[in-house]
Amino acid sequence: MGSKWRKAKMALSCLYVPSSTDDSSPTNRIGERFSDAALLSPSPSSIGRSSDVSMPKTPMPSSAGLLLPKHSSKSSKRTCAICLTNMKPGQGHAIFTAECSHSFHFHCITSNVKHGNQICPICRAKWREVPLKSPASDLSNRKSRANAGGLHQDASWTTVFRRSPAPRADANRHTSSFFHTPPEPATFDDDEHVDDQSEILETGLSKKTDTHDHTRGALEIKTYPEVSAISKSASQKDFNVLIHLKAVSSMIRNSGKNENNARAPVDLVTVLDVSGSMAGTKLALVKRAMGFVIQHLGPSDRLSVIAFSSTARRVFSLRRMTDDGKQDALQAVNSLLSSGGTNIAEGLRKGAKVVIDRKWKNPVTSIILLSDGQDTYTISSPGGQVKAKADYHSLIPSSIHHDDGGSGIHIPVHAFGFGSDHDAALMHSVSEASGGTFSFIEAENAIQDAFAQCIGGLLSVVVQELNLKIECVNSMIKLGSVKAGSYKSRLNPDSRTGFISVGDLYADEERDFLVEVNIPADGSSDNTTLLRMSYSYKDPITKEVANVEEPNKVEIERPAAVTGKLIVSMEVDRQRNRVTAAEAIAKARSAAEQGDLSVAVSVLEDCRKEIWESISAQAGDKLCMGLCAELKEMQERMASRKVYETSGRAYVLSGLSSHSWQRATARGDSTDSTTLLQSYQTPSMVDMVSRSQTMYLGTPSSSSSSSSSRNRLLRQSMSFPAGGPQPR
Incomplete structure (x- = not known):
């Protein structure tokens, strides 16, 4: 029992919930609604997990940046622990009180239970009686939301209970990541319709003009x-x-709003790894990052969530991120549990199916793929050995392939390699084949910043x-x-x-x-x-x-x-240096993959010296300074085969992805400003990363040493070799 409590405390140690002194403030309500607390409840399967499921290999975040919330009985009675909004009589919301005496909004807890949670979000007590929402009450609730007052009548809610069956004693049975979820439809054409542009977007008709006098973009x-x-x-x-x-x-x-159709709405499909290695801190951090993404999508944007482990399942259909949509999306993400192997190919196929089968289409479409492990089904043999001549490109469905001859729909997959055990070659190949980018997230607590940078671009x-x-x-x-x-x-x-x-x-x-x-x-x-x-x-x-x-x-x-x-033109010289660096990185990577790290290091060193002696570098050009620092970092990550396998390959590939597409990627330890090159960041990306850092676990960045170090991601990360020229 003591061991279970220790695991539960570790899983909860990454929570911090700011206190609020004014419950009636609309600003506080918004902050509470999207607090990370609703996303970071440890999954039932994280306690007492069977021994054959791999546990996280990375240490927990320090207490300096991540604190455990203290729920008093008073606050738990007045605040719903799921949506973090007030529970006061007369507000039109039915209230459910569980057998452990904790109370929640009825519509919150029924949706939470629907996604498989049978444990109290506050005290972690196992419930014997589970609340269910009847169809009649659900219809009544939807009608009441549409009335002028926008209030629910408590009489319209019928509390229905289902007794939870006693768990079967089967030590060999894994807890499913998709517990009590309804069966999937054969075709994912149940996407929520888009705004007034839906007819134009569906038919794909375009007007042609010979002018470029557009007010929105040029x-x-x-x-x-x-x-x-x-x-x-x-x-x-x-x-x-x-x-x-x-x-x-x-x-x-303003990426968080869509006022007056100021930007193009987005269809975003997130394909998330929930295998056994994601248990604990990793999954909690991904949930928090997804909470940030959901919060910053507008009511015209749509989101779908695919979770994969040994298989893949759509846990949230493509829906608009209205207030109700956001709440349901948060609950769906919060329901994710970790277990099983890693089937990246199946996750991608499911994500592509959501895109292909959708009935309506927003103007911008993208897939975000996150994984922390090796594909144990498509690329690896049953014995765990990597198949010879693995065809990574085959993981991309032909319908969204970037170089399919023009017959597909070209949906970029922005891949995120999480931690030190992911398959960087696979993730990079997937992103390259689809026209997306590959990011290497070495510091696990940087996942939210990496997602923020990505959506900062997609929303602009x-x-x-x-x-x-x-x-x-x-x-x-x-x-x-x-x-x-x-x-x-x-x-x-x-x-x-x-x-x-x-x-x-x-x-x-x-x-x-x-x-x-x-x-x-x-x-x-x-x-x-x-x-x-x-x-x-x-x-x-x-x-x-x-x-x-x-x-x-x-x-x-x-x-x-x-x-x-x-x-010689300074602009031409600096871009020639960028092309030279990209070619050298590709050549060094090829040598490293063939086992000749000394040749790889030599290629990078020669390139670094060549760039350093160029006229733009001698003039203190920041891009050239950053290239020199980055090439030096790559040399250090090729110091040995072990270092290269652990982080060098992923760092090199994320840098290569950034330079070849001229688009910002996250790579390495994002708290170390000397190893990042952010020359390709757009103002929208910078703004979104800044929001992520200032809203880091709901605390101002200046109040936490951990958050303070993370703010360095926004700086132009250029370092100057000793004795070298300084920028003008």
């Missing part, structure tokens, strides 16, 4: 030639031209299906190559036209592409026009397609002779 293009002039008699091969894109928008950048999409066309103006000019990272690009056979499929852009998000141009000698002109650009994109709200001819062209001067030393 694109800015700037170009930078490597140098401003080449003599008439000189020819230049692989001359670099930088094309800089930025998505700008006049929309309200202003440009979709962006395609860039690059053409040579002069008939003698030829394109050498297009360095676009993971974005699909191609050149026409005549090498005079190139294309880049950029896809979606968040508000104020930037993309940089280096184009190599072959320039011949030209003695007939004082300047040479190299390139012109055009592009098309779709407005995610109006569904209009804009086709834009960029008026500015790339030109260079052609003097008879170039006098003096030409100054």
Whole structure:
């Protein structure tokens, strides 16, 4: 019995609930409604778990940042422990008092029990009588919510009880992660309908226009030639031209609201690992992070939750995040229990099925995948050995594959590798194949910040299906190559036209592409026009397609002779360093996977020195400084095979994902500002991460040393080698 209590206390040690001095304050009610306490109740299966289920290998968070709430009898009687709102007579809510004497809103506890919880959220007592909501009372409740007063009549509630059966003595039977959940439908077409745009979004019809005078989103293009002039008699091969894109928008950048259709609504499907290794702190932290996500989705956004262990199950259908939707989503997440193996492929298939089967569609769609372990079903053999030549790409359903030839719907999967035991190669491959990003969450308590950064971007999409066309103006000019990272690009056979499929852009998000141009000698002109650009994109709200001819062209001067030393463009040089670093990281990763860590370290060191000696680094450019610090960190994480297997591979792959997509990812220990590169963060991402940190377990960041250290994630994480130049 003592052992059970110790485990329960450990699971509860990550709770902190701020006290409230004004129960009637609307602000306090909102804060209480979405408090983490409702999400962090330990699951029944976390106590007395069978010995063959793996327990968490990571230490519990320190008490400095995570505190145990103290529920007095007075507060528990006046506050519902599930929704954390007041329970006062006359407010129109029926109140249920359990056999252990603790009280809850009737609609809260019936929904909680429906998801499998048969233990009191306050005292952890096992209930023999379980409250159920009758269909008649449920209908009456829904009708009462629609009336002008918005009050429930207690008479409309019929308290129904079901006696909980005595547990069977079967030591070999695992507690199911999906206890007492109803059977799933064969087709997930029961998604809640969207707003007035539903008809347009369902048919996928778009208006076409040749202008880009949009009030919600537009694109800015700037170009930078490597140098401003080449003599008439000189020819230049692989001359670099930088094309800089930025998505700008006049929309309200408030990710938690959707006022006046200020942003495009989102369909978000979260695929969460609830295997046995997630027991305890890990699952509690994921629940807390999901609570933050739910809180910041708007009433037009929709959320679905898939949980997977040995199998996968949809535990929450695709529903709008209205007040009722949020409450039900919180209860569904809170009901998750951990047990069994890890079947990532089944979780992805189920998540893709939700996306494919939905009847209605919001403009922006994404899947978030989180796992802390190895796939023990699809990739591994029954004996636990990894299959030879594992086909990670096969885990992505063909219908949402990024490079399926244009026949799919292209839903990005943003993968999060949790802890030191996850399969980084699998997670990175899944994200790369779908057009998403891979984040490495080394510090477990950083999961909420990582989710916050991701949804900060998803809730600010202003440009979709962006395609860039690059053409040579002069008939003698030829394109050498297009360095676009993971974005699909191609050149026409005549090498005079190139294309880049950029896809979606968040508000104020930037993309940089280096184009190599072959320039011949030209003695007939004082300047040479190299390139012109055009592009098309779709407005995610109006569904209009804009086709834009960029008026500015790339030109260079052609003097008879170039006098003096030409100054290389700082913008071109810094982006060339980024491309060089990404190529070196990929090469080092290949060497490390082949077992040659010394070669991998040497590749990274050579690249670091090359970047450090560049003109942009010597001028103190922050991006270059960050690249040098990051390459140094990767070298340290390749110090030995054990270090590489534990954290090096995941750190390298998350960095590679970030640079190849030019999009922010979480990687490494996010409390260490010297190891993170946040150059790709957008203002919406920064704002959302700031909210996550200032709302860290409901406490101001300044009041906790742990929260204070986490605030360093917002800083531009650049370190300068000893004796090096400082930024201007």
